[in-house]
Amino acid sequence: MEDFEQRWKPVEEMLTERFGKKPNMEAILFLIGVNELNNLKKKYTKEQKQDLMHVAVCTLLSQSGYFEVDGYDKDGWPHFKELQPVPKMEMMEQEHFLKEHIIAYFADHEEA
Numbered sequence: 457m458e459d460f461e462q463r464w465k466p467v468e469e470m471l472t473e474r475f476g477k478k479p480n481m482e483a484i485l486f487l488i489g490v491n492e493l494n495n496l497k498k499k500y501t502k503e504q505k506q507d508l509m510h511v512a513v514c515t516l517l518s519q520s521g522y523f524e525v526d527g528y529d530k531d532g533w534p535h536f537k538e539l540q541p542v543p544k545m546e547m548m549e550q551e552h553f554l555k556e557h558i559i560a561y562f563a564d565h566e567e568a
Contacts, residue, residue, distance in 0.1 A: 460552070463559050470562070481551060484558060488512035491565075495532060507533070516557035517542060519564075 471487070472478045479487070489508030490496060492515050500508065514523045514536040526537035545553060 460556070464555055467559055467562050481554065482509065485509040485512040485554075488515060488558070488561060493533065511536075513554070516554065516561055519557055519560055 468478060471484065475483075486505060486508055489510070489512040492511050493508065511534055514534075517523050518525070518536070522540055522542050523536040523538055526535045528534055
């Protein structure tokens with residue numbers, strides 16, 4: 457668990473530094489979704505925010521082979537195909553699982 461904290465802390469610090477406050481999981485997923493869509497707007501509808509978080513989760517879990525991009529719609533939004541079911545987990549396990557994928561995502565995108 458200590459190793460996880462050592463890997464999570466820099467991600468959290470980078471996001472806190474960039475946005476001026478410590479983001480919660482929803483905010484992190486929203487940011488990843490916006491990054492993946494690559495189409496920053498001033499305002500998003502509630503539905504678009506939920507869609508962006510869905511894009512983020514699918515993008516994150518595609519790193520582990522749970523999803524893959526199945527194409528893009530006319531507005532440039534990615535659509536995903538499930539390759540294997542995500543294992544059922546308790547809430548804390550699920551958050552840890554997502555954070556592991558977020559760490560990997562930012563490690564990949566830092567080098568780019």
